[in-house]
Amino acid sequence: MKSQSNQSTKATKMVKKIGLIGCGAIGTVLAEAIERKLVICDELVVFDADAAKAQKLKASLTFPVKIANSVDQLLAAKPKVVVEAAGQQAVRDYFDKLVASNAEIIIMSTGALLSLNVDDPKIHFPAGAIGGLDAIAAAANAAITEVTLTSRKNPKALNKTNTEETIVYEGTAKEAARLFPREMNVAATLALTVKPVQVKVKVVSDPKVTRNTHEINVKWRYGEMQLRFANDPHPDNPHTSALAAWAAIQLLKTLL
Template sequence: MVTLGLIGYGTIAREIVSAFPQGSVRWVALLREGACPALPPNVGAVTQLDALIGIRPMAVVEAAGQEAVAAYVPALLEAGIPTVIASVGALSDPGLAARLAGAARNGGARFVLPSGALGGLDYLRAIAALPDARVRYTSRKPPAAWAAELATLGLSADNGAVTLFEGAPAEAAKLYPRNLNAAFAVALAAGPDKVTVRVVADPNAAGNTHEIEAESAAGTTFLRFVNAPSPDNPKTSALTALSLIATLGELLDLEGHR
């Protein structure tokens, strides 16, 4: 039986675990002290990073936010344990990105960045070298997904779309650390200096919508993804967990464990 690790055990982690046959994987979740989520029989729990490393999982999936990437992933990589990073926006911190790269080299383990709620990143990587390439990424979600942010700004989207933010990917990742990982996935593919991020609360949005507009000497493109929201978190697309599941499955296949 393959042993796999999880950092955190929230909605995304539960969906990942449920996607694999119960007898095929032994899961170990790294939880905060005092956290008591209901765990299925095939999921164990530890509260110390050293304990997770000592179990030597074949791979670990981070599903606990940008702070968890900084706190745990460098040590996992140094220990030679491949890690799938859900909170891609954490790499907006250049210092952390350098730490991750160094730890991966030192430990001989790679960190994997899934595509998450998006597609088309291969196109953006292809045009990244073109000096005239320009990309705009728009996150368009129903107002319910941004209720707290709208209230804080004293705004209402009852009568039409409201732009909550427009600016650089790194700033977007800092302002919305749990909700704009897709934006920084675009920035990593195309180059942060070529990307503008826009956040829109839109009462006419059919779901969590991601729009990518790209223009360069190679041509123009417009990509639009309308994702159903996660039932337990309207700010997160259900596709996010599916992307992590697919990425983990590819990693298992590559290592010959599935």
């Protein structure tokens, strides 16, 4: 009897899978965290529009990785959590399929979420290149009167060539995330946290800085907040802050 029940426990044991869309800078850090058992799962299923990127990632790991040829195939593997680390267009293209699946979904390219219905509890986004969203969200419950975000990056991280400090954008979070889809998802993350309050965004291209710096100022009903993040750019992708991948890892751990 005992061995039978053990067998049936074995047979019904859930295999914990993670789905990953996008095998670039963030996807690679995430896969390496799984390889190092910082994130515990049984299998990683990956999809990248560039099949060579998926092959390269699989070849760099000893952990079991399955390569899917499409998002449909990735979802058919029934991952518990799917991480999007591909780009805003990928979110727009796959959003309906992702929401229709049973997986918990982590979105990195948060700029795309500003024009999608994100009320579904399966949709999650990490703090990414910033933090303190718990305090900001708490203040939003009372009343936020002003939120400003100043992002300062080296021209290389913004595809610019200016040799003097230059303000390259001033306006709304939605527009910043649209005009800088690879660099200003952070503005969208903040906007999603305080909506419907508007976030005033300034993007500065500064040859003197090497780190991606985000300064957030919040004025709210019962006080003020100042938060500052100076993040090393990801070595493989200067548009991305290294912190973003670690924020995804942290969220992934809580959802598995």
